[in-house]
Amino acid sequence: MSAAPAWRRRGYSIAAMRDLARAALPRPVFDFADGGAEDERTLRRNETAFAEVELLPRPLNGTGERDLSITLLGQRLSLPVIVGPTGLAGLFWPDGERCAARAAATAGTAFCLSHGSVCRLEDLAATGAAPRWMQVFIFRDRGFTRELAERAAQAGYDALVLTVDNQLLGNRERDIRNGFAIPPRFGVADLAGMALKLPWLLRMRSELPRITFGNYVRPGEASDIKTLAGRMASLLDPTMSWADVDALRQLWKGPLILKGILHPREARAAVDHGIDGLIVSNHGGRQLDGAPASLDALPAVAAAAAGRVPVLLDGGVRRGADVVKALALGAAACLVGRPQLWGLAVAGEAGVGHMLDIYRREIDRVMGLCGVSQVADIGPDLLFTRPPR
Secondary structure (H helix, E strand, C coil), rough: CCCCCCCHHHHCCCHHHHHHHHHHHHHHHHHHHCCCCCHHHHHHHHHHHHHHHCCCCCCCCCCCCCEECCCEEEEEECCCCCCCCCCCCCHHCCCCHHHHHHHHHCCCCCECCCCCCCCHHHHHHCCCCCCEEEEEEECHHEEEEEHHHHHCCCCCCCCCEECCCCCCCCHHHHHHHHHHCCHHHCCCCCCCCHHHHHHHHHHHCCCHHHCCCCHHHCCCCCCCCCHHHHHHHHCCCCCHHHHHHHHHHCCCCCCCEEEECCCHHHHHHHHCCCEEEEECEEEEEHHCCCCCCHHHHHHHHHHHHCCCCCEECCCCCHHHHHHHHHHHHCCCCECCCCHHHHHHHHHHHHHHHHHHHHHHHHHHHHHHHHCEEEEEHHCHHHHHHCCCC
């Protein structure tokens, strides 16, 4: 039996995979994925909120075998972790989106394609990876929102994810400080340290000139990424409303999920408007700095949904224990974004598969140590309530 590759041995946790990705990527590219808005308080809080939730194990329940599978929107997933939408995954590894989708399918879970993917949604569908979800926005050009939804339906996507917290572009100061651009431009200081990033540069050298936003390319129009990025920014619309959600609900016949819900009133309204699922998310701390951590907002949103639709959590999930805590607080599953990009940066499809396996092994271990044999048994009684002082 051959020895495991060095990256796999060194990538023993999600935090370790982040360290490997930071070592592999040029600083502007790493910070594009890793950074958040302004002072990054919400980004940090997404992760630290989990430390304030404690588990209360019951080991005498006996859990010789654990079942991590769940049923979500009528489909069976092998674990309660889903690969969430992250733009420009193809910047981190050649054909990154399709690599990640194949890894998710192999792991038995769902993959959500970003509207801002390098590959076209039809090209990802051609891999056959499933379940696959498609992210859309409410654009100023409502016709383009409709076009993306219709293309997703024609390409056989299983669910549509409408992200609603992007009505204005967040102020991501790491990107400003680094002068981040697509395709990346490197200054003298960057080039001096590029020898350490040579594997990434060699992999990407033929890809970088072709990096674009595949879903925005139209026949006969400029397809360079600078032009398309400007078009994307101009399409963001702060006037979007529930009427737009209703219009999309009428158009899209499959499961429709809202991503970016933090307020319980919006959760209740979403159910009333026929939404099939909610994702509690603050966009990974990349939009409104000062918004609550997703985990902090989860209980109120779950209570407002009252079991009528599944509630998912996105943001700061870095351990299997984090997943279990989120489930105990009312989530049906968790999405992971940045960890996907770290996995891609380290080893492409194999790196994403390894990332998902880390979550699987950690969730299984936590469930065993807590005396839980199946995901359905994870509830609020698994949480420790600290007595008042």
